[in-house]
Amino acid sequence: MLIAVCCDRGAPGSTTSSLALGVSTPEPTIVVEADPFGGDLALRCVAPGGHGEAFPPTPTVLTLATEARTSMSPGLVASKAHDFTGSTRIVPGHFSAEMAAGVKNWAPLAEALRASSSRVVADLGRIHSSSPTIPIAAAADVVVMVTRPEVGAVLHLKDRLERLAPVLASIRNAPPIIVPVVVTPKRQANAVVAEVGRMLAPSNVARAVAGIGWLALDPSGVEAMYAGQVAGKNARTQLMKSAGVLNDQISQAAGVGPYAAAQAAPVDTYAVQTGEA
Numbered sequence: 001m002l003i004a005v006c007c008d009r010g011a012p013g014s015t016t017s018s019l020a021l022g023v024s025t026p027e028p029t030i031v032v033e034a035d036p037f038g039g040d041l042a043l044r045c046v047a048p049g050g051h052g053e054a055f056p057p058t059p060t061v062l063t064l065a066t067e068a069r070t071s072m073s074p075g076l077v078a079s080k081a082h083d084f085t086g087s088t089r090i091v092p093g094h095f096s097a098e099m100a101a102g103v104k105n106w107a108p109l110a111e112a113l114r115a116s117s118s119r120v121v122a123d124l125g126r127i128h129s130s131s132p133t134i135p136i137a138a139a140a141d142v143v144v145m146v147t148r149p150e151v152g153a154v155l156h157l158k159d160r161l162e163r164l165a166p167v168l169a170s171i172r173n174a175p176p177i178i179v180p181v182v183v184t185p186k187r188q189a190n191a192v193v194a195e196v197g198r199m200l201a202p203s204n205v206a207r208a209v210a211g212i213g214w215l216a217l218d219p220s221g222v223e224a225m226y227a228g229q230v231a232g233k234n235a236r237t238q239l240m241k242s243a244g245v246l247n248d249q250i251s252q253a254a255g256v257g258p259y260a261a262a263q264a265a266p267v268d269t270y271a272v273q274t275g276e277a
């Protein structure tokens, strides 16, 4: 499965959300920081080993994008990934936006991510209809759009979805499956998710939206995750628990998850799934 995670202005969190979706499942997952504006996954994540090591400077997503132009195999993405936690590996982004200038065409990378034998979460960062990473969003089984609960951020999200969904649909020859995800504290989760659903409901992309998801705003959980501490009590941080629920929701939306057969939500309804019922 390929999950693309992206966001719009005023809604940071695509890298953190991507990593949370990667580490909160036992399923082997590769988190690929495919943000054309550069990334900081290698800077923020503590490499395994317990001594605060940094990750080596290569390979990065640019290494992967370059190789994907000439070779294609189900193991290509894994061969460029660094170990992070037990079941999660990472392909960090390049350091600065200028370094990606040589990659004119991100379509081969999209094909490599799609062909990967491991589950892939691709962090696309900010996206719009003409972004170079559109082929990756179009290739994804599910597109996660991260937002914050502020009215302006949700209005930007709505506008973004209305512009993006037709573009993705025309490339896929099928509607995309989109899960907007709001990052907010647990105590507000149910109310905020319901309100975001109400704000998006009149949108003409309602049919592409497969429920509203939630990730906990949880700074200490974020810190533990980037430190690679995701076992024991750190597997039960609000961030990890909400990411686990979100992973199930994404699988359900894609029709491949444990709940898919029994509970697949109609794509034109807004399921509120915060795990907080």
Ligand SMILES: Nc1ncnc2c1ncn2[C@@H]1O[C@H](COP(=O)(O)OP(=O)(O)OP(=O)(O)O)[C@@H](O)[C@H]1O
Pocket (backbone or CB within 6 Å): 007, 011, 012, 013, 014, 015, 016, 017, 035, 038, 039, 125, 126, 183, 215, 216, 217, 218, 219, 222, 239
């Ligand atoms: N669920 C969360 N709980 C607490 N803090 C969060 C959460 N998600 C993101 N943050 C914080 O918000 C900030 C931006 O997050 P992040 O780097 O993931 O965003 P981004 O969209 O990838 O940004 P960039 O455009 O710089 O790549 C970081 O300081 C991060 O720790």
Ligand SMILES: [Mg+2]
Pocket (backbone or CB within 6 Å): 014, 015, 016, 035, 039, 040, 125
């Ligand atoms: Mg980022």
